[in-house]
Amino acid sequence: MQSAIAFIFVFGMIVFFHELGHFIFAKRSGIMVREFAVGFGPKLLGIKKGETLYTIRLLPMGGYVRMAGDDLDNVELQPGYRIGFTLNENDEITRLVMNQNKQLPDMLFLEVEKAELQKKLWVEGYDEDEQLVRYNVARDCIIEENGQETQIAPYDRTFNAKSLGKRAITIFAGPLFNFILAIVIFVIIGFVQGIPTNEPLIAKVVDDSPAAVAGFEEKDLITSVNGKKVDKFQDLSAVIQGSPGKEITIGVVRDGQDKTLKVTPKEVEVNKEKVGQIGIQYANTYDKNPLKAIPYGFEQTWTWLVQIVKILVVLVTGGFTLDALSGPVGIYEATSEVAKYGFVTLLSWAAALSVNLGIMNLLPFPALDGGRLALFFYELVRGKPLDKNKEGIITFVGFACLMVLMVAVTWNDIQRFFF
Template sequence: MDLLISAYDIVVGYLVPFLFVLTIVVFFHELGHFLVARWCGVKVNVFSVGFGRELFGWNDRAGTRWRLSLIPLGGYVKFAGDENAASVPDRDHLAAMSEEDRAGAFVTKSVGQRAAVVAAGPIANFILAIFIFSAIFLSFGKVITTPLVDTVQPGSAAEAGGLLSGDLILSVNGDEIEAFSDLQRVVSISADVPLDLAVERDGKVVDLSVTPKLREFRDNFGNVQRIGLLGVSRSPDAEDMKVKTYGPVEAVVAGTQETWFIAARTLSYIGGVLTGREAADQLGGPIRVAQVSGQVATQGLMPLFSLAAVLSVSIGLINLMPVPMLDGGHLIYYLAEAARGKPLSEKVQDIGFRIGLAIVLLLMVFATWNDVLHLTNL
């Protein structure tokens, strides 16, 4: 009985939220490729959510096979004239095609059209994130707590930087601070990085420099977090808290800013890993995503959609990495083709795809290993 309960908890508590989040993100990524490909006159043979054996599917009027496949860890669109889902051209098949069929093949399109089709996937991810965040801001607004310092912890970065109780934070590095949460977000990603603060104190503007300290702690779900901390608390007074409402245009602007912040934070972390400034143990794979999805699902549907938006930004950025097999690798090939006036040789492209496949597999293994270590440390 306990085993049945555990299996039920895993499926309902983790697998269902994970598939919900991942399917939304993957579907919109592939939909971006699909729509621009159709617009450019490319025939799409397959639109698949998932890999492996088809579970069920149907054909549309244009001949595209829409399918849901067994392994729900991604998806792909396969264009006419392609050998596989990575858009590697099938030269033998192309040679045997009629002129009419060749006109609808992906490889026969101009370099600009091919680049547009490839870039459309990651762009769709960013648009999805903006849409979700905008809808949340429009529907629920945003809780704004005045960025007023209530207490300063002894021995903290804030004390070392000269912050005092009663200071009103106006800006950080020249960017206006509207809410205490805005300050927290900037500080959390700025451990050991000096920040220039402008604060209002006794009616005057005072300029300070503070350097957040790196702190490691476990959140309510037991996940290890490493963030920068100043060591200040916000005002507890009710009059310092309000709900900001947004109109449609304001919501889109806020949603775009939220998407930009997540993209910048992700790129900053990746850069930190490459330079050794950040630990790579925060890189996670499907197991971590499933775990986080289950944890977030306990807080409601809106946080789960927020997670989908965050994951959508991450997948968009990952796909833009200049690695063959990923969208960014294809764009590098097309850039080289545009500069040379002709495509790279088949041999060079094949070597690139093999190297790209090896890199992607190594990253998957590394991320999965991180996931296992994370689970064993909970």
């Protein structure tokens, strides 16, 4: 149960903030947002507020913001179609009922001759007296069909009607908010826990290890290695790992006195690579200065961004294997393991995943945010957008490929963790 709660918290938070980025910038651009969804599949919970339906859906594998003009919900009124409608005080249609059998107070009926429900907003047809009449349609008119209500979207409130810049920032805002979320999480960790100093202070010496034989003790502060100053434990660790079987000289401060010790790292194999180890653990020390929390948030986010990009470069340049990828099952297992080490560690994991989601969504692959941004760049260079039919085909193929990859990765995760 704890693992499930941890997974829902972490994955739900990063998906929510990703979609929140799209949502906020869509609203600022004047785009009608029909639905803000966390998850895919059947709806578990839905709340309608204003023109937007906020939903939580069954499958916690992502989310979406459905924008007007970026979907297939346009209603077309064909000639000869009989509709019911109600009018406001300005004789504008405020509700248009496609079901002829439904009756509403003050409902009028019309046999459609012509209609324009995007730019000019009017309906023309024959009334009960067989007179040809025309009514304007209110910008917030509700269309009801088979029990489903949809607010019309005037063309100027659709995604495609907006400038290239507004469309681009609306799409880019999703990954951007993932990076912002990571920064905020690391800043919070910096305030609550303090900034890790990575001070090269020995917390434990493993019995019978090379360090124990060489005379290292707990609370020894490492000051140098092979004559070079050491400020952080990583500096020492890099030299030790790179010197299997080779004697190194380490300077320490013990009880206020300088000492010099010689040790030969033991050769061990880690991930099929031979590295050196001497058998010491460093102490976790933290700087409680709150002024350092904000730069720490940016530094940690940048560090994770660089590391993930490096991994992607390795994958693209020939190191791709399914084992290098994880789907929801793999993330669930990893989150379960991380949750055992406390809430702060779980937050750090959430920040790292948020950076990862932001980067992955920026890849120029169809059906991802990066794919759409690539099409916008094509539009900028060419001077006009790609044909909608071609764009639809590209997006469909890209989405299908992503689904196939997701199934393959998920199956691989299941085999790794459960068989």
